[in-house]
Amino acid sequence: MRKHPAAIRFFNGLGRRVAYFYVRRLMRSDVEWEADLPSGAKIIAANHPTTTDPFLMMSWPFEPVYILISEAAFRVSPIGQFLRLAGHIPVYANRGRNAFEAALERLGEGQAVGIFPEGALSDDDGQLVRARSGAVRLAVTARVPIVPAGIALDWHFVTTRQWQQTGVTEKMRWFWLGAYEVSVGKPLVFEHAADDREAVKQSTDILIEEIKRLMEKSAMRLVDASWPLIYPRPTP
Helix, strand or coil: CCCCHHHHHHHHHHHHHHHHHHHHHCCEEEEEECCCCCCCCEEEEECCCCCCHHHHHCCCCCCCEEEEEEHHHHCCCCHHHHHHHCCCEEECCCCHHHHHHHHHHHHHCCCEEEECCCCCCCCCCCCCCCCCCHHHHHHHHHCCCEEEEEEEECHHHEEEEEEEECCEEEEEEEECCCEEEEEECCCECCCCCCCCHHHHHHHHHHHHHHHHHHHHHHHHCCCCCCCCCCCCCCCC
16 A cells, blocks of 8 residues: 655655765766656666665656666665655566556556666676566556666775575675766657557567667766776777
8 A cells, every 4th residue: 555645755856865965975886868758657667786776766757756666675674665755666576567556546647657678687797687578568568668777886995795595695786985877768659559469579578679878978977987897988
């Protein structure tokens, strides 16, 4: 059962303010937009190099965003309590339909939803793991655009930790203080049916290629950082 909408808006706004302060005061971060965000309901889809990404995504749009986040983050106190109060959406193993329906509800209310199409952290070197089709299926079901985004960061500021609860071990990567660049692309609109598997696959491929392009664009802005990057310096 969802909490009172006013309480959700308050805690969601509080989370955005904290994220704004962190990215602007305590780390080197910049978001570059290729186009204005469309108004109303939309999906923001990005790669997922670190566990910190959902918290930083809160600072990107100047409006509330409700993010699909792995259940593991909701089990970490007090982070989990805050995520629930702010209306973010837990994604439980083998219960993906619940998250899908909750995201549809948010989109039906005209809200922005954040999602990481990989459904898990990227590889240890930052390269994408195989993407799932949920972002596209959600977009075509709700008839909303997907706004792709690509993240590149300085891996020297990433700390990896193993977190264990009830016999399950989760790998988490936390990002602190360093250079973290984001490029946000133009909205993508897909108009096929959600049950057209071939069309969903093709659209997912288009989305992932766009995210990869934006990752490279973000990495280009990191070439003057003080530490080596996961992407080589481009040759003239």
